[in-house]
Amino acid sequence: MANDRASDRTGASASGRANGQWYPPEWPDRIRALAAGTLTPVTPKRAATVMLLKDTGDGPAVHMLRRRTSMAFAGGAYAYPGGGVDPRDDDRDIGWAGPTRAWWADRLGVDEAGAQAIVCAAVRETYEEAGVLLAGPTGDSVVGDTTGADWEADRAALVARELSFAEFLDRRGLVLRSDLLGAWARWITPEFESRRYDTWFFVAALPEGQRTRNASTEADRTVWITPADAAAGYDKGELLMMPPTVATLRGLAECGTAAEALASAPGRDMTPVLAKARLDGGEIVLSWPGHDEFTKHVPHTPSHTAPASPATPSDPTPGAPA
Numbered sequence: 001m002a003n004d005r006a007s008d009r010t011g012a013s014a015s016g017r018a019n020g021q022w023y024p025p026e027w028p029d030r031i032r033a034l035a036a037g038t039l040t041p042v043t044p045k046r047a048a049t050v051m052l053l054k055d056t057g058d059g060p061a062v063h064m065l066r067r068r069t070s071m072a073f074a075g076g077a078y079a080y081p082g083g084g085v086d087p088r089d090d091d092r093d094i095g096w097a098g099p100t101r102a103w104w105a106d107r108l109g110v111d112e113a114g115a116q117a118i119v120c121a122a123v124r125e126t127y128e129e130a131g132v133l134l135a136g137p138t139g140d141s142v143v144g145d146t147t148g149a150d151w152e153a154d155r156a157a158l159v160a161r162e163l164s165f166a167e168f169l170d171r172r173g174l175v176l177r178s179d180l181l182g183a184w185a186r187w188i189t190p191e192f193e194s195r196r197y198d199t200w201f202f203v204a205a206l207p208e209g210q211r212t213r214n215a216s217t218e219a220d221r222t223v224w225i226t227p228a229d230a231a232a233g234y235d236k237g238e239l240l241m242m243p244p245t246v247a248t249l250r251g252l253a254e255c256g257t258a259a260e261a262l263a264s265a266p267g268r269d270m271t272p273v274l275a276k277a278r279l280d281g282g283e284i285v286l287s288w289p290g291h292d293e294f295t296k297h298v299p300h301t302p303s304h305t306a307p308a309s310p311a312t313p314s315d316p317t318p319g320a321p322a
Contacts, residue, residue: 028298030192031277031284044188044196046114048122049082051184051248052132053258054206058226060258062249063130063212066221077240078223078230081129082199083121088164090117095169097139098179107183108200109270119178122202124165128158130222131213134181134204135174142177144209180204182265184251187244190275190286198272201248203265205258227252243294244273 033039052063064078090113099107104115127133127146136142146155154172157163169176182203189196206212212222225233227249233239234246241249251268255261275294277286284298 027192027286028284030194031286031298034192034277035279039192041191042194042196044198046085046118046121047082047197047199048085048118048125048202049080049199050122050126050181050202050204051080051252051261052126052130052204052206052212053252053261054224055258056224056226059228059256060252060261061224061226062230062252063206064223064225064230065129066223077242077245079242079245080201081126083125083128084197085114085117085121086124086161086164087117089120089124089166090114092164092166094120094166095135095139095173095175097175097177098181104178104183107266107270109186109272118200119181120165120176122181122200123176124158124168126204128155131155132206132210133174134177134207135169136177137173137175139175139177142180142207142210143174146210147213180207182262182268183270184265184268185244185248186270186272187247188272188274190277192277199244200270201244203252203261205262243275243288243291246294247273247288247291 030039034041053060054063055061062080064080067077067079094116096116101112101116104119105112108115108118110118123134131146133143133146154163154168158165158168168174183200184203185201186199187201188198212224230239230241231246231249231253234241234249252261255264273288273290275286275288277284279285282299286294286296286298288294
């Protein structure tokens with residue numbers, strides 16, 4: 001598909017398993033430490049990620065980024081544009097179109113201020129990392145080309161956190177189009193991980209007149225690919241991905257068009273998915289409730305030292321929960 005072909009062997013070599021699931025080698029030790037009470041779980045940060053869709057002759061394609069292989073967290077993994085919630089966006093009065101903040105609060109399982117900040121994060125990160133902006137001068141319009149120098153200056157300021165998204169909307173007289181988003185899923189990074197995120201996954205269609213580009217400093221590749229092809233690449237061990245990415249791709253593959261995906265979003269279960277680990281004889285069993293395909297059986301061989309819990313980094317990565 002356009003932009004790039006998502007075909008490489010990164011997943012197989014990085015995961016060391018038959019499929020392309022990202023599975024860090026330090027997990028077994030951290031799971032044992034958590035079970036022994038010597039590892040204190042890191043508090044997850046709120047984050048949002050967006051599955052941006054466009055219709056093609058083969059059905060809807062989704063825009064994905066490949067994280068640079070040099071990245072410490074999930075290097076080489078394919079994910080969606082996404083990142084952390086900015087608390088500066090939680091209570092400021094901004095132009096807002098679509099469902100009310102109260103509606104979003106109920107849908108996302110948070111208070112109204114938190115809902116606004118999460119939706120803002122979804123729209124902001126899509127703009128920062130893909131150059132696509134789900135906002136317009138009115139509640140029923142969307143901006144066109146956003147590739148000019150003035151737009152790029154504002155995008156860079158957003159990335160540097162010199163400008164909040166609420167301030168960006170206000171200075172440009174824009175209205176956030178929350179009606180262009182559909183809440184799809186919520187995943188929380190396992191308690192034994194050193195980088196933890198409580199991430200809401202959204203779906204959106206590429207607005208007419210806009211185009212994606214690789215604007216992320218953390219990605220070395222972007223691709224438009226059908227969810228079925230992406231999932232097949234994971235199954236073959238050709239594309240490296242984290243469990244929530246694979247799970248959402250499988251759900252998207254059931255939709256015939258981008259509009260169908262958006263229409264189905266309100267009926268999606270938003271119960272948070274959190275991995276569980278237990279000791280069973282001579283192995284650790286790692287599972288994600290409701291997603292049996294990701295269950296892993298890890299030999300239980302205690303190490304001499306237990307890992308400590310490092311500080312949470314300042315900003316999560318695309319599609320962050322593992």
